[in-house]
Amino acid sequence: MFGLGKKDTTVFVVVIILALCAPFILNPFPGNSSLAQFNAGYPDLMQRFVIFGIFAIGFNLLFGLTGYLSFGHAAFLGAGSYAAVWMFKLLSMNVIPAILLSMIVAGLFAVVIGYVSLRRSGIYFSILTLAFAQMSYNLAYSVLTPITNGETGLQITLDDPRILGASATADGGIPVTNLFGLEMRHFTTVDIAGWSFNFSVGYYLCAVIMILAFYVAVRIFRSPFGMMLRAIKSNQQRLYYTGLNARPYTLAVFVISGMYAGLAGGLLASMDPLAGPERMQWTASGEVVLMTILGGAGTLIGPVLGAGFIKYFENIFSKINDGVLHGWFSFLPDGLENVVITLLHPFVGKGWHLTLGLMFMLVVIFLPGGLVEGGQRIAKALRRGRTEDNGAARKASHEPAE
Amino acid sequence: MGILEVKDVNKRFGGLKALSDVNLSVAENTVHAIIGPNGAGKSTLLNCLVGKLIPDTGSVMFDGQSVLGRKPYEITQMGISRVFQTPEIFGDLTVMENMMIPLFARRDGAYRLRAFRSVDSEAELRSRAEAMLEDVKMLDKRNMHSASMSRGDKRRLEMAMCLVQEPRLLLLDEPTAGMARADTNNTIDLLKEIKEKRDITMAIIEHDMHVVFSLADRITVLAQGTPLVEDSPENIKGHPKVREAYLGEAA
Amino acid sequence: MDAIILQILNGLDKGSAYALIALGLTLIFGTLGVVNFAHGALFMIGAFCAVTLNRILTLSHQVVDESRKDFLGNPLKVDVPYVNDWFGEAAGATIIDWSVPLAILFSIPVMIAIGVIMERGLIKHFYRRPHADQILVTFGLAIVLQEIIKYFYGANPIPTPAPDVFRGSFDFGVLLGFDPNVIIYPYWRLVYFAFAALIVGAVFAFLQFTTFGMVVRAGMADRETVGLLGINIDRRFTIMFGLAAAVAGLAGVMYAPINSPNYHMGMDFLVLSFVVVVVGGMGSLPGAVLAGFVLGVLESFASMNEIKSILPGIDQIIIYLVAIIILLTRPRGLMGRKGVMED
Secondary structure, eight states, X not given: OTTOOHHHHHHHHHHHXXXXXXXXXXXXXXXXXXXXXXXXOOHHHHHHHHHHHHHHHHHHHHHHHHOOOOSOTXXXXXXXXXXXXXXXXXXXXXXXXXXXXXXXXXXXXXXXXXXXXXXXOHHHHHHHHHHHHHHHHHHHHTTTHHHHOGGXXXXXXXXXXXXXXXXXXXXXXXXXXXXXXXXXXXEEEEEETTEEEEEEHHHHHHHHHHHHHHHHHHHXXXXXXXXXXXXXXXXXXXXXXXXXXXXXXXXXXXHHHHHHHHHHHHHHHHHSOEEOGGGGSHHHHHHHHHHXXXXXXXXXXXXXXXXXXXXXXXXXXXXXXXHHHHHHTTTSOHHHHHHHHHHHGGGXXXXXHHHHHHHHHXXXXXXXXXXXXHHHHHHHHHHHHHHXXXXXXXXXXXXXXX | OOSEEEEEEEEEXXXXXXXXXXXXXXXXXXXXXXXXXXXXXXXXXXXXXHTSSOXXXXXEEETTEXXXXXXXXXXXXXXXXXXXXXXXXXXXXXXXXXXXXXXXXXXXXXXXXXXXXXXXXXXXXXXXXXXXXXXXXXXXXTTSBGGGSOHHHHHHHHHHHHHTTXXXXXXXXXXXXXXXXXXXXXXXXXXXXXXXXXXXXEEEEOSOHHHHHHHOSEEEEEETTEEEEEEOHHHHHHOHHHIIIIIOXXX | OHHHHHHHHHHHHHHHHHHHHHHHHHHHHHHHXXXXXXXXXXXXXXXHHHHHHHHHHTOEEEEEEEEEEOTTSOXXXXXXXXXXXXXXXXXXXXXXXXXXXXHHHHHHHHHHHHHHXXXXXXXXXXXXXXXHHHHHHHHHHHHHHHHHHHHHHOSSOOOOOOOGGGSSEEEHHHHHTSOTTSSEEEHHHHHHHHHHHHHHHHHHXXXXXXXXXXXXXXXXXXXXXXXXXXXXXXXXXXXXXXXXXHHHHHHHHHHTTTSOOXXXXXXXXXXXXXXXXXXXXXXXXXXXXXXXXXXXXXXXXXXXXXXXXXXXXXXXXXXXHHHHHHHHHOTTTTTOOTTSSOO
């Protein structure tokens, strides 16, 4: 189906179902239950899941296939966001031109940065990309203030021209981002029994784009181009002596990957029309590295899982405070309860990054293939367990006969 | 006029003269061996042929075109393939994928991007890859992860990858270096088979006299960066200069 | 002229910090072949050693001071540091005042211990893994270390003053025949520069004149051969890592008065230090030190108003710009050796 192999089609269908049913899947607990805090089916949070999913899918095209570890991908995300906000300021509040421009701008950025950085490989490549991203960040903060509005960040205001739209709404407010009139922030809440599910226009736009982005990534993975990229990772020497020039391939994938980041940046701005320099900072680049590795670099679904996993736990963990912990462990005797809570305290709430760092280290040490490898190992162990059971059963049934 | 013509090639590294006035002509459809003791300049010569080094003076013509100043991938596209001393394959890829890449390179050139069609839809290339694997008796291993194969199989795969591009000249850089006797004999048989089945020119750089004398139609002896003699294997065997300079058997 | 001298001086203290961190990074990279993204965190921990010692020394108990009364006429409760009890008031005050230099002694064992634990517990298992994995795991470790410090010390910078004697500024201008107050330079920054020079000298002397250093240098030149000689490289690696950690830590301790320690200072310096290492040449110790000072001074020059008015924003990007140009024109950096990380 869709020109994909059987296995890929399955993965693709799973992604479609996950993306379209996310409002249900992420709200498994009734609103009034004590577990409701684990719900994540809120429009803004779900939007982040899929937007960072797109970012990670793009990053994985570069890192997963070619092994070039870019530490500067946030520069493209930031450039995309700025481009989109400018489109909202100058043209109209329709998200389509904004998203298109954000991809184009990020793509151009990637051509320049990629052309220079890809002259080196390995750690040098990582440092070159890092240097470019930090340069962009520093410039966005200082000299480029007319374009980026410096530290405050770029926002839309009432006196923006918006040639194809209105500077202000009829009642004098700042207009909101929309898709041909369909407002991004609009959502309906459906209450079924104790549950309430949110269906937001913005989320579904992001989800559909994510599905498209995922589809394109699968096609690239399975194309001759994708195979060349894996060959580049495997043995550049042999590639040259097979009559292939690696540079156009690496540059192409770098630009594609940069455009994915730009798309993610454009969508971020479309959901909430502001852009600040911190989106370009290297910690933001580090985050997409974490997502991709955690999920499983070089696998199709890994980056999506990684992005969802990190954004979900970021939200959940940072909401847990001592009060919540006390609620959980109230069944323990008082002394023990306090000990447990003191031990857990550093890892939750504001300590979420500590948990993230530890989790990331554990994954790199024990599961270099990320969550996907973890899943495969479990599946394998289960399968082996089953065949052993069968074998034992067969043996048992044979023995009496002998 | 040979398919490969090396004329008056000189190459210096600082004060060291690696190649001086090398002239070499490899006739089409022959197996030409280049032998010589360590440091005779064999590897330097090879690197000049594939574009890794550029000679200080002289010319290297392949099929009437100069290869000098061209990048390795351009030279490969001209029809020169190379087998390395230790097999260079795409270890992360399967055997079949290893075979598809040279086929794409041959059909699509050095940098055609085909990003949106499936590798699986390339039935014609696939069947050519399978035929080639059959030829080197590796068809049953087509789905294997290539890094996990034995060294002998890697060598076969590498040769298959070169041959599937139908090169006009195959360069072999000590193809049996570090191999056990049995493996060496297998490689010799494989090369003989290859030669019988198709029109191909081979240039072999080799240490092992057994290999050279079993395969070569013509032998060039290199010593201290200069060709000493060029002759048929029979004549080389008995050549006093060669025995003295290379075989070290001062008679 | 005076402006130029002033900028050179201004660049020296930052350059010293870059040089010291880059030196440690290079030691680790050259000997162990590991790219350590957690090295900035070690610098940060060093700075927090100074904070910690200051807190330990100022640990106090309350004493009722009968000679002083509050406005109701009750005797005042005052905090008296324990050190005052032990050494007397004057000596106690001096000790507290000198807490940053004293933290040097305190930090050396702490940093070596942290370095050794890091190497034995984590880095050791990554010698044979790809550089990307090393970068990733040390990146994770850097986040963890940074968050631990944030948990215990909070997110705000903690002012950590230098001893009183060094608080003023030195008038270089007078010394060089300029008008007074043209080239003034804080004493502590001079101290920092001298300290950095001392550490760099000590590390080089150690590598040059001890047998241990000789083996390490040989190992940096050719790891495999040294391994074949039957020398126990493992233990030396551990010691090298401890040493590099100590160098980073010392750089941090003494930097505390210049820039109030905060939990993310390590990352800020790390990014720049990597650039420094690359500019200096991966694996070259003199290159790292040279590049550290050169880039520090360049950065300082770029922030001169005269230059900023011609090239706005140049001060923000100069280091990265230099790095990019160097990497493209001289891939081995200023003093890099052939064959290091070229694959």
